[in-house]
Amino acid sequence: MELGNQTLVTEFILIGFSWNFQVCIFLFIFFFIIYIMTMLGNGFLIFTVIVSPQLHTPMYYFLCNLSFLDLCYSSNALPRFLYDVLSKSRRISVIMCLTQMSIGLILAGIECTLLAVMAYDRYIAICFPLYYTTIMSWRVCRNITASMWLGSIFFSSFPTIFQPPVFCKENQVNHFYCEALILMELACGDTSIYKLSAVITGVFTLLVPTVFIVGSYICIIISILKIHSSQGRCKAFSTCASHLTLVVLFFGTCMTMYMGQVKIFSSHMKYISLIYIVGTPLLNPVIYSLRNNEVKGAFAKILTRCLLY
Numbered sequence: 001m002e003l004g005n006q007t008l009v010t011e012f013i014l015i016g017f018s019w020n021f022q023v024c025i026f027l028f029i030f031f032f033i034i035y036i037m038t039m040l041g042n043g044f045l046i047f048t049v050i051v052s053p054q055l056h057t058p059m060y061y062f063l064c065n066l067s068f069l070d071l072c073y074s075s076n077a078l079p080r081f082l083y084d085v086l087s088k089s090r091r092i093s094v095i096m097c098l099t100q101m102s103i104g105l106i107l108a109g110i111e112c113t114l115l116a117v118m119a120y121d122r123y124i125a126i127c128f129p130l131y132y133t134t135i136m137s138w139r140v141c142r143n144i145t146a147s148m149w150l151g152s153i154f155f156s157s158f159p160t161i162f163q164p165p166v167f168c169k170e171n172q173v174n175h176f177y178c179e180a181l182i183l184m185e186l187a188c189g190d191t192s193i194y195k196l197s198a199v200i201t202g203v204f205t206l207l208v209p210t211v212f213i214v215g216s217y218i219c220i221i222i223s224i225l226k227i228h229s230s231q232g233r234c235k236a237f238s239t240c241a242s243h244l245t246l247v248v249l250f251f252g253t254c255m256t257m258y259m260g261q262v263k264i265f266s267s268h269m270k271y272i273s274l275i276y277i278v279g280t281p282l283l284n285p286v287i288y289s290l291r292n293n294e295v296k297g298a299f300a301k302i303l304t305r306c307l308l309y
Contacts, residue, residue, distance in 0.1 A: 009167035009186070011094060011171060012167075012178070013090050014090045014178075016090060016176045024085050028082055031278070032082055034282055038070065042284065048289075048295060048299050052301070055295070058136040062121060063288055070280070072103075074278070076100060077278070078278065081177065097178040098160060098164075098178070101183060102157055105152075106157065107152075110152045112206060112254070113148045114148060115209060116213050118243055119212065119216040122216070123220055126223050127220065127223045152205075155204070165191070175270045180198070202259050206258065245283075250276050257269055257273060257276075
């Protein structure tokens with residue numbers, strides 16, 4: 001496509017959900033409360049794990065990483081949305097929009113891999129408890145973390161850096177967030193590299209981790225069914241239920257968005273994206289804290305120490 005006679009877009013207008021003032025006030029209050037709860041919940045989980053020596057295990061190390069990712073993920077989207085929802089223009093520069101999109105893709109890629117690693121961690125803990133500390137050593141955990149971050153940064157940023165997108169179509173984005181799919185529709189010129197990147201990223205960050213997680217849980221369920229004690233089975237199932245709940249929510253909505261959309265980004269998809277952008281970061285600390293006796297016990301000890309001093 002020739003771009004010489006077309007006006008390049010330098011900023012976008014994020015349409016969001018509504019322009020009605022009363023609705024915008026309600027949305028601001030609602031999502032502000034959600035954002036504060038997300039910050040407090042994930043911050044509480046990170047703080048509890050750090051200051052509690054009994055929680056210094058690979059399971060809680062990865063959970064701490066997940067909470068940190070959720071803090072970053074929410075902060076990448078919600079502060080801008082809260083600003084836009086009360087703004088009359090809702091304008092965002094192309095550079096800022098691409099930055100938000102890239103950060104979101106990087107964090108989402110890391111979270112997909114991390115959820116698969118957490119499933120593998122539970123598989124080793126339940127199926128091979130005697131070898132757990134050897135297989136999931138701190139050196140292995142650190143290497144996994146470094147690989148997740150470096151790999152996601154490279155694969156998520158490479159297409160944008162290698163061939164920066166040019167926008168010359170309409171500048172209205174029917175979303176509250178700079179979603180990669182909708183920006184790809186607005187890009188001019190050859191977008192094949194972005195489409196190829198989306199397919200490859202979808203396979204390696206959605207399909208492969210999903211298959212890995214399903215395989216891990218099949219092995220876990222087989223191992224749990226061999227436990228003779230009903231109390232032991234219930235405890236093992238309870239340990240995995242919270243992780244599986246989060247996995248279904250996160251991967252289900254991401255696959256609906258990035259693997260269910262073939263040609264056109266439908267306007268109703270922005271409501272589905274609320275689940276993985278806003279919902280899972282909020283639910284993560286709730287699921288892992290309220291359903292976990294070790295976390296509740298550790299927090300009770302922290303409160304007791306604070307009250308005594």
